[in-house]
Amino acid sequence: MASVAAKKSAAGETPGRRERNKLIKRERIVRAARDLFHKQGFAETTTQQVAAAADIGTGTLFLYARSKEDLLVMVFKDEMLENVQAIFATLPADASPTDQLMHVFNRMADYHARDLDLSRVLLKELVIPSSTERIGEISELMRAILGGIASIVDGRVAGQPALTAQSAFALYYFALLGWLGSRFERNSSMRLLREQLDQLLGAGA
Amino acid sequence: MASVAAKKSAAGETPGRRERNKLIKRERIVRAARDLFHKQGFAETTTQQVAAAADIGTGTLFLYARSKEDLLVMVFKDEMLENVQAIFATLPADASPTDQLMHVFNRMADYHARDLDLSRVLLKELVIPSSTERIGEISELMRAILGGIASIVDGRVAGQPALTAQSAFALYYFALLGWLGSRFERNSSMRLLREQLDQLLGAGA
């Protein structure tokens, strides 16, 4: 009957109202969580509030995220990826590799500066993810960054671009953690980072 | 009575039964927590158990540590510092700077390998400490490591030793986090790290 037409669009394929509902629901959850985390902060937002705002049961939330922290990564991963792409898309044209890298890292730091508390929790979870599903997503984000860095240094400094990119990012990460972990001021972290990058890139193999 | 003899050892000085009891109590807490965390794991150990084992009230524990995670840092900070000193005290005599650094980093990784779950939680807290008191202790640990690294590279590679040490440590940290965060195998992390160190040290200024 009518059902026949609506049913399978392609044989044993994707669709099914099930899959679709899951995606829609996931989107509702992410949006609700993002709003609440931004408005109230992470600690001040309860999982019950998120569930209520997403119009689902308390338990359902944990079918989509393993933990409250995992939810935070779910929420910000896409936003961060877009941010990264936007950053690499607007590089200061004729600047030295070091300057270009510092531009990228400064813009990334700006992103975290928008909400320090949120970023602190987020970074903890990015560093040691508590769900295996998230590991892939984080690697994706990292690949995007490493790729961008590699293309900045490629052909302009000695050594393998991929290796140099990894090192440059590691230096940034350490600076970021020093800052967010309150061991240094943002400014002194970034100043030190620049010196380190200068040494690394000035190096060659 | 007997109390009279036992009382003030030196005039208006340091002591006071108060201060002393606090230190003893703190020691009991640390010992109890260390034993339980090692025997049962972090998640499986409740703060009640720690309090009971240290023979104090539930609430008292949180006068000494801000949170369960903070307690973990309190517990392992000293052990880590001793470990670090032991490592730097036994460097392979005539090895290249890179080899000496890798020796240090491998031994540090061994330490974390003893209990991966514990180290994961510990690292999260070292990265972004949740108590200001701990920040100083962590910086102390870091200074010890950076000092050791600086003395390895000092005079043997170009560039300012302190700067190079920071970079080398940052690279190690990133490798460590990649490993503990399950993004890489220990072996591949360490292999990459060696390449990065080679590039960094081979560099010069």
Add this chain to the structure above:
DNA sequence: ACTCATTTTTGACTACAGTCAGATTATGGG
């Protein structure tokens, strides 16, 4: 020896993350 202010301890209590047995809903076959 006896106050009394100050520091330290305490455990009953609260709030919340996360679980799980059972209810609900989709799907495909007859």
Add this chain to the structure above:
DNA sequence: CCCATAATCTGACTGTAGTCAAAAATGAGT
């Protein structure tokens, strides 16, 4: 259209981290 099966959802419930008002301990002054 209806049923059987499997997938998905649900909210009452549990365990525990951390709080806080009241209690105990301490030591200085008299």
